[in-house]
Amino acid sequence: MAVKVYGKPQAVCPQRVMHCLVEKGVPFEFVLVDIDAMEQKRPEYMEKHPFGQVPFIADGDFELFESRAIVRYFAAKYADRGPNLLGRTAEERAKVEQWLDVEAISYSPCAFTIVFNLFLLPIRGLPGNKGEAVAAMEKLDKVLEVYEKQLSRTKYLAGDEFTLADLTHIPVTRYIVEHCGLAYLLDDKPHAKAWWEDVSRRPAWKKVMSFVASGASFYSP
Amino acid sequence: MAVKVYGAAMSTATVRVLLCLEEMGAEYELVPIDFSTGEHKSPPHVARNPFGQVPAFEDGDLMLFESRAISRYVLRKYKSSGPDLLREGSLEESAMVDVWLEVEAQQYDKAISAIYIETVIKPVFFGGVPDEKVVAESAAKLGKVLDVYEARLSKSKYLAGDFLSFADLSHIPYTHHIVAGPQASLFESRPHVKAWWESLASRPAYKKVTTGTPTS
Numbered sequence: 001m002a003v004k005v006y007g008k009p010q011a012v013c014p015q016r017v018m019h020c021l022v023e024k025g026v027p028f029e030f031v032l033v034d035i036d037a038m039e040q041k042r043p044e045y046m047e048k049h050p051f052g053q054v055p056f057i058a059d060g061d062f063e064l065f066e067s068r069a070i071v072r073y074f075a076a077k078y079a080d081r082g083p084n085l086l087g088r089t090a091e092e093r094a095k096v097e098q099w100l101d102v103e104a105i106s107y108s109p110c111a112f113t114i115v116f117n118l119f120l121l122p123i124r125g126l127p128g129n130k131g132e133a134v135a136a137m138e139k140l141d142k143v144l145e146v147y148e149k150q151l152s153r154t155k156y157l158a159g160d161e162f163t164l165a166d167l168t169h170i171p172v173t174r175y176i177v178e179h180c181g182l183a184y185l186l187d188d189k190p191h192a193k194a195w196w197e198d199v200s201r202r203p204a205w206k207k208v209m210s211f212v213a214s215g216a217s218f219y220s221p
Numbered sequence: 222m223a224v225k226v227y228g229a230a231m232s233t234a235t236v237r238v239l240l241c242l243e244e245m246g247a248e249y250e251l252v253p254i255d256f257s258t259g260e261h262k263s264p265p266h267v268a269r270n271p272f273g274q275v276p277a278f279e280d281g282d283l284m285l286f287e288s289r290a291i292s293r294y295v296l297r298k299y300k301s302s303g304p305d306l307l308r309e310g311s312l313e314e315s316a317m318v319d320v321w322l323e324v325e326a327q328q329y330d331k332a333i334s335a336i337y338i339e340t341v342i343k344p345v346f347f348g349g350v351p352d353e354k355v356v357a358e359s360a361a362k363l364g365k366v367l368d369v370y371e372a373r374l375s376k377s378k379y380l381a382g383d384f385l386s387f388a389d390l391s392h393i394p395y396t397h398h399i400v401a402g403p404q405a406s407l408f409e410s411r412p413h414v415k416a417w418w419e420s421l422a423s424r425p426a427y428k429k430v431t432t433g434t435p436t437s
Contacts, residue, residue: 050369050372050373051324051328062313064316064317064320066319066320066323066324068319068323069316069320069322069323070316072316072319073312073315073316073319076312076315076316077312090294090297090298091283093294093297094283094290094291094294095285097287097289097293097294098286098290098291100290101287101289101326102272102287104323104326104327105287105326106272146271146272149271150271
């Protein structure tokens with residue numbers, strides 16, 4: 001039975017999950033949850049996801065929420081195929097988890113605030129809070145300085161191989177760069193810029209973008 | 222060689238790591254970082270934690286930051302000398318541990334840390350006064366999260382399943398402070414949450430690590 005991913009395909013967290021599945025060559029069905037109509041807050045959905053968010057996945061009978069828990073699960077389940085996303089030693093694994101937590105705690109909150117105010121609200125015809133966006137941009141810029149230092153020492157965040165730590169950054173960074181006009185944040189950070197260009201050109205990520213654009217429901221590797 | 226934790230007693234993130242070391246009976250050295258002199262932003266410490274935060278963790282050549290990543294490393298390293306808190310022998314059980322660790326970091330933390338900052342950090346370290354509006358809003362948010370926990374804990378003994386895991390323990394650092402104050406009622410009024418908390422607070426590692434913290 002195929003994996004089912006519930007969410008909206010344009011949303012960042014479901015994209016994170018889809019990217020992991022595509023990297024591992026795992027087919028899935030994408031089931032639309034209409035977050036614009038707040039379907040994720042309806043009782044039927046909240047029976048499955050008690051916080052009323054997307055994504056939610058079903059792998060046969062096994063159900064999960066929280067995109068970072070979901071990608072860890074698939075990276076472990078399919079450790080024997082596709083790229084090694086979790087590191088090869090205890091030390092490498094710890095570095096992957098360190099940067100996963102940095103993304104969750106320091107990177108994405110700023111990035112989401114920017115995307116919310118400069119993209120999501122405006123496309124709904126609502127005014128974004130410029131002050132909040134600017135404050136978040138300044139924070140993100142400082143975070144990216146730390147990334148620049150790390151990426152001048154290693155090709156990817158956790159070492160010299162692409163791992164989950166890089167993967168979880170991609171969907172929201174694409175929104176920042178392509179929809180919020182903030183590509184310039186990388187201009188004075190040559191290593192971070194090179195890293196972004198590398199990870200965003202991964203064939204698996206390109207397949208996710210094609211899948212989202214196609215509006216298809218089923219993905220087959 | 223004993224591992225080193227660079228941190229501070231008032232730092233809930235430092236306490237998270239110490240809890241895991243104590244649970245596993247590991248030998249460690251706690252190297253205090255003095256926030257009052259800005260030591261956390263000094264070049265030697267920034268070399269350990271590039272965000273100038275605590276904790277940082279050293280095991281030989283390995284330097285780590287982010288308390289949950291450090292904790293996971295510790296729980297694996299000392300696996301044979303303590304309880305199985307990550308359940309990595311089972312794909313599904315370890316996934317459930319990851320789910321509730323994400324919930325703790327994303328949902329629980331956001332609400333409870335604001336209460337901690339207003340009611341403990343501000344008065345104790347800055348001689349300030351809590352912003353009651355922020356406290357009230359955060360308490361309301363935390364209440365909503367605890368409603369989900371109450372429902373969950375009425376179905377399973379612990380968060381990830383019927384087994385204690387790191388997902389439960391990760392809640393201890395902030396909760397320890399909050400149940401010492403008026404927001405304790407948020408926990409007292411939810412019977413399964415209350416029983417869950419009392420079970421965590423009865424652990425020897427908890428008592429050892431929380432003695433000497435601001436609200437102990």
